[in-house]
Amino acid sequence: MSTYHPLTENEAIEIARSLTSVLPNAETLHCREIGDGNLNLVFHITDPNSGRSLIMKQALPYAKVVGESWPLTLDRARIESESLIIEGKLAPELVPQVYKYDPELALTIMEDLSDHVIMRRGLIEGGRYPRFAEDISTFLAQTLFFTSDLGMNQQEKKLRVRDFINPELCKITEDLIFDDPYTVSANNSYDAAIEDEAEELRTDGELHLEVALLREKFLTQAQALLHGDLHTGSIFITPESTKVIDPEFAYFGPMGFDIGAVLANLLLNYASRDGWHASDSEAADYREYLITTIRDIWTQFEAKFLKLWDEHGIDRIASAAPGYKELYMKRLLQDTIGFAGAKMVRRIVGLAHVADIDRIEDAAVRERAQRTALAIGKSLIKLNRRAESIEQLIDAAVTASSAVKA
Ligand SMILES: Nc1ncnc2c1ncn2[C@@H]1O[C@H](COP(=O)(O)OP(=O)(O)O)[C@@H](O)[C@H]1O
Numbered sequence: 001m002s003t004y005h006p007l008t009e010n011e012a013i014e015i016a017r018s019l020t021s022v023l024p025n026a027e028t029l030h031c032r033e034i035g036d037g038n039l040n041l042v043f044h045i046t047d048p049n050s051g052r053s054l055i056m057k058q059a060l061p062y063a064k065v066v067g068e069s070w071p072l073t074l075d076r077a078r079i080e081s082e083s084l085i086i087e088g089k090l091a092p093e094l095v096p097q098v099y100k101y102d103p104e105l106a107l108t109i110m111e112d113l114s115d116h117v118i119m120r121r122g123l124i125e126g127g128r129y130p131r132f133a134e135d136i137s138t139f140l141a142q143t144l145f146f147t148s149d150l151g152m153n154q155q156e157k158k159l160r161v162r163d164f165i166n167p168e169l170c171k172i173t174e175d176l177i178f179d180d181p182y183t184v185s186a187n188n189s190y191d192a193a194i195e196d197e198a199e200e201l202r203t204d205g206e207l208h209l210e211v212a213l214l215r216e217k218f219l220t221q222a223q224a225l226l227h228g229d230l231h232t233g234s235i236f237i238t239p240e241s242t243k244v245i246d247p248e249f250a251y252f253g254p255m256g257f258d259i260g261a262v263l264a265n266l267l268l269n270y271a272s273r274d275g276w277h278a279s280d281s282e283a284a285d286y287r288e289y290l291i292t293t294i295r296d297i298w299t300q301f302e303a304k305f306l307k308l309w310d311e312h313g314i315d316r317i318a319s320a321a322p323g324y325k326e327l328y329m330k331r332l333l334q335d336t337i338g339f340a341g342a343k344m345v346r347r348i349v350g351l352a353h354v355a356d357i358d359r360i361e362d363a364a365v366r367e368r369a370q371r372t373a374l375a376i377g378k379s380l381i382k383l384n385r386r387a388e389s390i391e392q393l394i395d396a397a398v399t400a401s402s403a404v405k406a
């Protein structure tokens with residue numbers, strides 16, 4: 001057994017050699033560290049002779065984006081590999097295959113998905129993904145239903161909750177999403193041009209009440225096993241295939257947090273479109289595509305979730321009580337909308353931003369995109385407990401966005 005230390009590329013190659021089932025008869029192996037996320041090392045290892053390859057992801061004992069001053073548990077590698085295995089059983093073909101997990105080295109060895117693109121990049125480049133709504137709604141319905149008290153043995157679920165206690169990664173979310181953006185915090189980071197917006201976030205009592213309620217849900221509601229960080233940088237995609245990666249933030253939390261994460265990141269891209277198109281009509285056309293995708297995701301998710309409930313529901317009273325399903329789905333939509341809003345706001349004024357907006361070169365266009373994202377985010381947070389349908393999320397997003405343009 002090797003003692004923990006961050007691997008070099010050569011060490012990664014030596015470990016890869018032992019995986020003869022994935023890289024049989026390997027002679028020369030090539031390795032490159034390709035990690036572009038905020039937290040971990042990622043090694044891409046290829047055998048040029050056979051064309052075979054694999055990915056090794058290693059947790060560092062600190063948050064890479066900040067440095068060693070922010071220590072972070074290595075246990076997140078266990079959480080990630082166990083989540084990928086559970087998700088792979090519930091949603092086959094929608095996550096990478098895990099070949100091996102090494103607890104000593106905090107290392108997950110998995111399928112190489114380099115034939116896909118990271119969805120955030122694909123969206124920035126104007127890609128369209130006709131399978132996405134179908135795939136992600138299946139991923140969400142399967143993983144959330146079958147790890148909740150509706151679809152999983154309720155005693156086993158309690159034991160699972162224990163396995164996925166993830167306090168350090170949850171604390172990142174609690175701080176970065178549900179606290180820092182609404183106060184003066186050293187973690188925050190935003191352009192000076194939107195100081196007025198940041199000030200408003202710090203003083204809006206109506207917003208603070210809704211954020212406090214969402215935060216309470218995130219802290220206390222062990223509804224289902226979440227991915228926990230389901231943004232478009234955690235999704236690999238092609239027009240024919242979708243693969244969800246990077247579930248190191250997994251824990252038992254409110255389902256709407258995962259669904260909201262997906263919708264929020266589509267809306268962040270929506271807010272960015274003027275920065276990526278030659279003409280207004282191209283931008284408008286792409287925004288329409290994003291709105292259709294958002295509508296399809298919720299509609300398909302709802303239908304799939306309810307079908308699973310009808311066919312596999314294990315909770316007698318929850319399945320039979322008149323009106324319960326309708327109320328459950330309405331609350332889930334409301335949570336989705338609220339969490340989506342909170343996830344948009346944090347990406348503009350908080351520590352970790354999104355390339356969709358940050359990489360817009362023209363400062364005025366970037367500023368408008370930031371203001372648009374904040375307007376949509378705030379409007380969704382304020383809407384959440386009043387919402388009855390996905391059309392209200394769409395109306396709120398379109399209206400908030402048009403108000404910024406005017
Ligand atoms: N299975 C994979 N196949 C190919 N590339 C991968 C795979 N997993 C991660 N990567 C690459 O590594 C990058 C960072 O991975 P990610 O899991 O998001 O790390 P972090 O947890 O640090 O955010 C991804 O953006 C992608 O480019």
Ligand SMILES: CSC[C@H]1O[C@H](OP(=O)(O)O)[C@H](O)[C@@H]1O
Nearest residue numbers: 037038039063065176229233352
């Ligand atoms: C200090 S971690 C900031 C941020 O990074 C994580 O994203 P990723 O692992 O995909 O890079 C997560 O969203 C955290 O909130």
